[in-house]
Amino acid sequence: MDILPILSTLRRHKVTAFLVILEIALTCAIVCNAVFLISQRLERMQMFSGVAEHELIQIQAVSIGKQNDAAARAQEDLIRLRQIPGVTGAALVNQVPFTNSSWNTSVKLGPNQKQATLNATQYFGENLLQTFGTRLVAGRYFNADEYLDFEAVQRDQKLQAKVGVIVITQALGERLWPGQSALGKTIYLGETSVRVIGVVAGLIRPALFNGDASAQWSMAFPLRMNVSNANRYVLRAAPNDRDRVIAGAVAALRKADPHRVIIEKKTLDEIRSGFFQNDRAMAGLLVGVCIALLVVTALGIVGLGSFWVAQRRRQIGVRRALGATRRNILNYFQTENFLLATIGIALGMVLAYGINLFLMLHYELPRLPAVYFPIGAIVLWLIGQVAVLGPAMRAAAVPPVVATRSV
Amino acid sequence: MFSYYLDLALRSLRRNKALTALMVVAIALGIGASMTTLTVLHVLSGDPLPEKSSKLFYPQIDPQDMDGYKPQDDPPAQVTWLDGIALLHAKRGDHQALMTGGAVPVQPAQSSIEPFFEDARYTTADFFPMFDVPLLFGRPWTSADDDSHARVVLISRKLNDKLFQGHDSTGQTLRMEDAAFRIIGVLDGWRPSPHFYDLNSGNYSEDEGVFVPLTTARELKFGRSGSMDCWGKGSGGEDDLEAASCVWLQFWVELDSPAKAAAYKEYLLHYSQEQKTLGRFQRPPNVRLPDLMGWLDYNKVVPGDVRLQAWLAFGFLLVCLVNTVGLMLAKFLRRSSELGVRRALGASKRAVFAQLLVEAGTIGLAGGIGGLLLAFVGLWLVRMQPSDYASLARLDLPMLLATFLLAIGASLLAGLLPAWRACQVTPALQLKSN
Numbered sequence: 081m082d083i084l085p086i087l088s089t090l091r092r093h094k095v096t097a098f099l100v101i102l103e104i105a106l107t108c109a110i111v112c113n114a115v116f117l118i119s120q121r122l123e124r125m126q127m128f129s130g131v132a133e134h135e136l137i138q139i140q141a142v143s144i145g146k147q148n149d150a151a152a153r154a155q156e157d158l159i160r161l162r163q164i165p166g167v168t169g170a171a172l173v174n175q176v177p178f179t180n181s182s183w184n185t186s187v188k189l190g191p192n193q194k195q196a197t198l199n200a201t202q203y204f205g206e207n208l209l210q211t212f213g214t215r216l217v218a219g220r221y222f223n224a225d226e227y228l229d230f231e232a233v234q235r236d237q238k239l240q241a242k243v244g245v246i247v248i249t250q251a252l253g254e255r256l257w258p259g260q261s262a263l264g265k266t267i268y269l270g271e272t273s274v275r276v277i278g279v280v281a282g283l284i285r286p287a288l289f290n291g292d293a294s295a296q297w298s299m300a301f302p303l304r305m306n307v308s309n310a311n312r313y314v315l316r317a318a319p320n321d322r323d324r325v326i327a328g329a330v331a332a333l334r335k336a337d338p339h340r341v342i343i344e345k346k347t348l349d350e351i352r353s354g355f356f357q358n359d360r361a362m363a364g365l366l367v368g369v370c371i372a373l374l375v376v377t378a379l380g381i382v383g384l385g386s387f388w389v390a391q392r393r394r395q396i397g398v399r400r401a402l403g404a405t406r407r408n409i410l411n412y413f414q415t416e417n418f419l420l421a422t423i424g425i426a427l428g429m430v431l432a433y434g435i436n437l438f439l440m441l442h443y444e445l446p447r448l449p450a451v452y453f454p455i456g457a458i459v460l461w462l463i464g465q466v467a468v469l470g471p472a473m474r475a476a477a478v479p480p481v482v483a484t485r486s487v
Numbered sequence: 488m489f490s491y492y493l494d495l496a497l498r499s500l501r502r503n504k505a506l507t508a509l510m511v512v513a514i515a516l517g518i519g520a521s522m523t524t525l526t527v528l529h530v531l532s533g534d535p536l537p538e539k540s541s542k543l544f545y546p547q548i549d550p551q552d553m554d555g556y557k558p559q560d561d562p563p564a565q566v567t568w569l570d571g572i573a574l575l576h577a578k579r580g581d582h583q584a585l586m587t588g589g590a591v592p593v594q595p596a597q598s599s600i601e602p603f604f605e606d607a608r609y610t611t612a613d614f615f616p617m618f619d620v621p622l623l624f625g626r627p628w629t630s631a632d633d634d635s636h637a638r639v640v641l642i643s644r645k646l647n648d649k650l651f652q653g654h655d656s657t658g659q660t661l662r663m664e665d666a667a668f669r670i671i672g673v674l675d676g677w678r679p680s681p682h683f684y685d686l687n688s689g690n691y692s693e694d695e696g697v698f699v700p701l702t703t704a705r706e707l708k709f710g711r712s713g714s715m716d717c718w719g720k721g722s723g724g725e726d727d728l729e730a731a732s733c734v735w736l737q738f739w740v741e742l743d744s745p746a747k748a749a750a751y752k753e754y755l756l757h758y759s760q761e762q763k764t765l766g767r768f769q770r771p772p773n774v775r776l777p778d779l780m781g782w783l784d785y786n787k788v789v790p791g792d793v794r795l796q797a798w799l800a801f802g803f804l805l806v807c808l809v810n811t812v813g814l815m816l817a818k819f820l821r822r823s824s825e826l827g828v829r830r831a832l833g834a835s836k837r838a839v840f841a842q843l844l845v846e847a848g849t850i851g852l853a854g855g856i857g858g859l860l861l862a863f864v865g866l867w868l869v870r871m872q873p874s875d876y877a878s879l880a881r882l883d884l885p886m887l888l889a890t891f892l893l894a895i896g897a898s899l900l901a902g903l904l905p906a907w908r909a910c911q912v913t914p915a916l917q918l919k920s921n
Contacts, residue, residue, distance in 0.1 A: 145664055194555060357873045
C-alpha cells in the first residue's frame with residue numbers, strides 16, 4: 081500500500097486530520113488511566129482480611145441505662161448464643177473488621193523512645209481470634225488464665241502491666257522487625273510493655289484512615305469485654321446457616337435482656353460489601369465513562385470518514401476509472417485511518433503518562449504499568465478500523481462512471 | 488438577520504440528520520457528565536452557613552506533652568475538657584460553644600414504637616444563636632441550664648414528626664437512657680452541609696435528632712462518639728474524661744470583626760503560655776484560629792473521588808468538543824461552494840462567520856438541553872449511590888444557568904475554528920471549480 085499519496089492528501093486536510101488525531105490521543109490517554117483506576121479499585125475490593133468472612137455475623141446490641149453485673153451478663157449472653165444450633169463460636173468484642181470504627185494506639189520499640197514507630201489497632205475480646213478464624217502462623221493463642229477484665233484494667237493503672245502478652249499479625253511483625261521472627265519480642269504501649277506470643281497470617285483493621293499500606297497493622301490483647309464497654313457480638317456459623325442464626329441470636333439476646341436495642345445485625349459479607357461500596361460505584365462509573373468515550377470517538381471517526389468519502393467521490397471515481405480495484409479504495413481509507421490512529425495513539429501514550437503523573441501527585445496512585453500502553457493501542461486501532469469500515473465500504477462502492485460526470 | 492441565519496442553520500442541520508444528531512448527542516453527553524460532577528462538587532464544597540461563616544472560628548491549641556513532638560506539627564483537631572471549659576467560661580468571643588457527638592437510646596412513651604438509638608449532640612447554650620439554628624417551636628436552653636445540668640432537650644423536626652406527629656411538643660417529656668427530659672424546643676429542618684461543626688461523624692452525615700446540654704450528658708454518662716486522641720497517662724476511660732489528657736471536644740467561637748479575631752488569637756497564645764508556666768502544657772505555644780471555610784479546607788472535606796470524577800468529566804467533555812469541532816469543520820468545508828456563492832453575492836466575511844456561528848450555537852443549545860436532561864438523570868443516579876452525600880446531589884438555580892452557559896459557550900467555542908476556516912474560502916475559486 082502506498083502511504084505517500086495518503087500523506088499528501090492528509091496534508092491538504094491538516095486541521096481535520098489534526099482533530100481526529102487529537103480526539104484519538106485524548107481518548108487513548110483517558111481510557112488508559114481510567115482502566116488503570118478500575119483495576120486499582122477492583123484490586124482494593126479483593127483486600128485480604130485474614131478472617132473467616134463467609135462464616136461471620138455481627139450483632140450490635142446495646143442495653144439501656146446503667147448496667148449492673150455487666151461481666152456476668154456478658155457471659156450469660158455468650159452462653160445463650162453458643163446454644164443456638166449451628167453456632168460454632170461466639171465472642172463479645174470491641175471492634176470488627178470493615179465497620180469503620182476502631183481503637184488505635186501508638187507503638188514503640190523501646191521504653192525511652194520519643195517518636196512512636198507506628199500506629200496500630202487494638203482488638204479486645206475473649207476468644208476473639210478463634211471466633212474470627214484467623215490463621216496462626218507462629219506461637220500460640222491466649223490461654224484462658226491470661227485474660228483480664230478490660231473494665232478492671234481501665235480502672236486500675238497497675239493492672240495494665242499485667243496484660244503482658246499479645247498476638248500480632250505477620251505484616252506488623254515484618255514492619256517492626258524486618259526479616260526477624262516477631263515471637264518473644266517486646267513492644268511498648270504508653271507506660272506498659274507487652275511480649276508477642278503469637279503471630280497470625282492476617283487481621284485487617286476496622287478502619288483504614290491511615291491508608292491501605294497499614295491495613296494489616298493489628299494487635300490482639302487478652303482482655304475480656306462486658307456489656308457496659310462493648311456491644312459487638314460476633315458469631316460464627318456455616319454460610320448457609322447464617323440467616324437462621326441471626327434470627328435466633330436476636331431472639332436470644334432479647335430474651336436475656338428485653339430492655340435492649342439491636343442496632344445492627346449483618347453478615348460480615350454484607351459489612352464488607354458496604355465498606356467497599358464507594359470503590360464499586362467508582363469502578364462502575366469509570367467503566368461507563370470508558371464505554372461512552374470509545375463510542376463517541378468511534379462515531380466521530382464514522383462522521384468524519386463519511387464526509388471525506390463524500391468529498392472525494394470524484395477523486396475515487398477517477399482512481400476507479402484508471403484501474404484501481406474496490407479493494408484498493410477500501411485499503412486506502414483503512415490505511416489512512418490506521419495512520420491517523422497510530423499518530424493519535426503515540427501522542428495519547430505521552431498524554432496518558434502525563435495524566436498518570438498528575439494522578440500520582442494528587443491521588444497517591446502507583447505508576448501506570450507499561451502493559452496498558454500496548455493494550456490501549458490495540459483497542460484504539462481496532463475501534464478505528466471498525467469505525468472506518470462503513471465509510472470505506474461506501475467509498476469502495478463508488479462507480480468509476482462518477483469520474484465522467486461533472487457535478 | 489438573526490432569524491434568517493437561524494432559518495439557514497435549521498435547514499442545514501435538517502439536511503444531515505444523522506450528523507446533527509451525532510453532534511448534539513456528543514455535546515449533550517459531555518455537558519451532562521460535567522454538570523453532574525460539577526454539581527456534586529459545588530454542593531459538597533459549598534458554604535454551610537453563607538451569612539455567618541466568616542465570623543465563625545475554630546480555635547486550636549496544643550496541650551500535648553513532649554512525646555513525639557515535632558516543631559512543625561499542627562495542633563490537635565479537638566480540645567480537652569479542661570481547655571474547652573476554660574475557653575468557654577472566659578467568654579472572649581461574641582458567642583462560644585463546646586460540644587461533642589453521641590448516641591442515646593430514646594424510649595418513646597407510646598408502646599407502639601420500640602426504643603431506638605438517636606444521634607445526639609451534647610453542647611452548650613450558645614450553639615443555637617451562634618449557628619443561627621432555626622426553631623419551629625420553643626426556645627434554646629440558657630447558660631443557666633448548662634450550669635444547673637438541666638434535664639432539657641431540643642429535638643429535630645424529623646424526630647418530632649416521628650414521636651409527636653409534628654405537633655408542638657414543647658413541655659412534653661422525652662425519656663432517654665432511663666432519664667426524663669423536658670422538651671423545650673423543636674428545630675426546623677436544619678442540615679448544614681458539610682456537617683462542619685463536627686467532622687468526625689461523617690462530613691456530610693445527617694444531623695442529630697436530639698440536643699442536650701453537655702453538662703447534663705456528662706452527668707448521666709450518655710454514650711459519646713467521635714474521635715479521641717490521648718497522650719501520657721490519658722487512658723480514654725469514659726468515666727473520667729474530664730480529667731484525662733485526651734482531646735475529644737469541639738470548640739467554636741463567633742468573632743464579629745477581624746480585630747476581635749486577631750485579639751482572640753492573641754488570647755489563645757497568652758492562654759497557652761500561661762498553661763505552660765503552670766506546667767500543664769509542655770510544648771511551646773502553637774495556636775491556630777481558622778475560620779469555618781478555612782477549617783473545611785484544612786480537613787479536605789470534599790472526597791477525593793468527587794474531584795477525580797470532575798476531572799474525568801472534563802476530559803470527557805474535551806473529547807466530545809474535539810469531536811464536534813471536527814464534524815463541524817468537515818460540514819462547513821463541504822459547503823464551501825455555497826458559502827462561495829454567498830460571498831460572491833456580497834455577503835461579508837463577517838456575515839458568513841455570523842451565520843456559521845448561529846448554526847454552531849443552535850447545536851450548542853440543543854446539546855445544552857440534552858445535557859441538562861442527562862445531568863438530571865446523572866444526579867438521580869448519584870442519589871441512588873450509598874455515599875452519605877448522595878441525598879444532597881440536586882441541581883440548584885446557579886448550576887442550572889451554568890449548565891446552559893457551559894453548553895452554549897462550549898459549542899460556540901467549538902464552532903469558532905470551523906466557522907473561521909470556512910470564511911477563508913476564496914469565492915472565485917469556489918465558483919470556478921466543478
